[in-house]
Amino acid sequence: MDTTKESPHGTNRKTAAIVGVLFIIGTLAGVLSVPLVGGILGTPDDLTMVAAHPSRVVLGALLILVMGLALAMVPAMMFPILKRQNEALAIGYVIFRGALETLIAIAAAVCWLLLVVVSQQAADSGAAVASQFGSLEILLLKAQDPISAVLEIVFSLGALMFYSLLYHARLIPRWLSIWGIVAAILYLAAGLIAVFGTTLDILFMPMLVQEMVMAIWLIVKGFNASAIASLSAKTATSELLSTA
Numbered sequence: 001m002d003t004t005k006e007s008p009h010g011t012n013r014k015t016a017a018i019v020g021v022l023f024i025i026g027t028l029a030g031v032l033s034v035p036l037v038g039g040i041l042g043t044p045d046d047l048t049m050v051a052a053h054p055s056r057v058v059l060g061a062l063l064i065l066v067m068g069l070a071l072a073m074v075p076a077m078m079f080p081i082l083k084r085q086n087e088a089l090a091i092g093y094v095i096f097r098g099a100l101e102t103l104i105a106i107a108a109a110v111c112w113l114l115l116v117v118v119s120q121q122a123a124d125s126g127a128a129v130a131s132q133f134g135s136l137e138i139l140l141l142k143a144q145d146p147i148s149a150v151l152e153i154v155f156s157l158g159a160l161m162f163y164s165l166l167y168h169a170r171l172i173p174r175w176l177s178i179w180g181i182v183a184a185i186l187y188l189a190a191g192l193i194a195v196f197g198t199t200l201d202i203l204f205m206p207m208l209v210q211e212m213v214m215a216i217w218l219i220v221k222g223f224n225a226s227a228i229a230s231l232s233a234k235t236a237t238s239e240l241l242s243t244a
Contacts, residue, residue, distance in 0.1 A: 013222045019077050020218035023211050026070035033063040051119035061112040068105025072098045084231040085169040089161050096158030104151045111144060152191030159184035170227040176214055183207035
């Protein structure tokens with residue numbers, strides 16, 4: 001029987017590759033959801049458009065769920081490593097990018113799925129009864145803007161924690177971490193601006209590109225081996241001092 005255990009280096013290498021793949025899956029799912037619902041939601045007659053294209057809206061909602069769940073796995077994978085640098089900040093990262101962001105993504109997907117149900121009920125009920133669904137339609141549609149704005153703010157705050165941890169731990173090149181920090185600040189600005197009803201989608205692009213570059217880097221290069229060794233030594237020292 002083979003009792004050989006995987007080396008810590010091999011484990012960390014695998015973690016880096018999985019994190020890179022999760023970033024790609026989550027980002028692609030989020031990007032693909034936009035064209036699916038872009039020509040349906042936000043039109044003058046949203047409910048009719050949703051009733052005419054229910055499968056597109058359902059698929060868009062499923063992609064949002066995939067995005068949320070894939071990106072929620074990243075903090076779970078990274079926490080054992082990042083807590084060696086700063087446990088409090090690592091916990092904050094898990095809360096923002098793991099728990100809160102996932103809940104908001106689920107809320108957005110549920111709103112889209114409810115719109116499909118409401119649109120089909122309205123279409124089957126005739127014009128006289130369909131008007132009764134107007135208030136619920138407006139509520140679900142109006143909920144999209146604050147949900148998106150909150151998601152952008154939560155995402156960017158979690159990203160700031162993440163890239164700050166990566167910068168100090170040197171797990172990836174510092175230029176890549178700095179790019180992430182700057183992109184997160186721009187993303188946060190976009191979210192705050194969206195709260196007041198204005199959208200600046202161009203502010204999202206630096207983060208989109210950065211995460212794809214980082215994902216490829218993690219898959220190809222993995223984490224900085226010397227940084228991992230330094231974090232392990234730091235943890236061992238802390239444990240030794242705590243038991244002394």
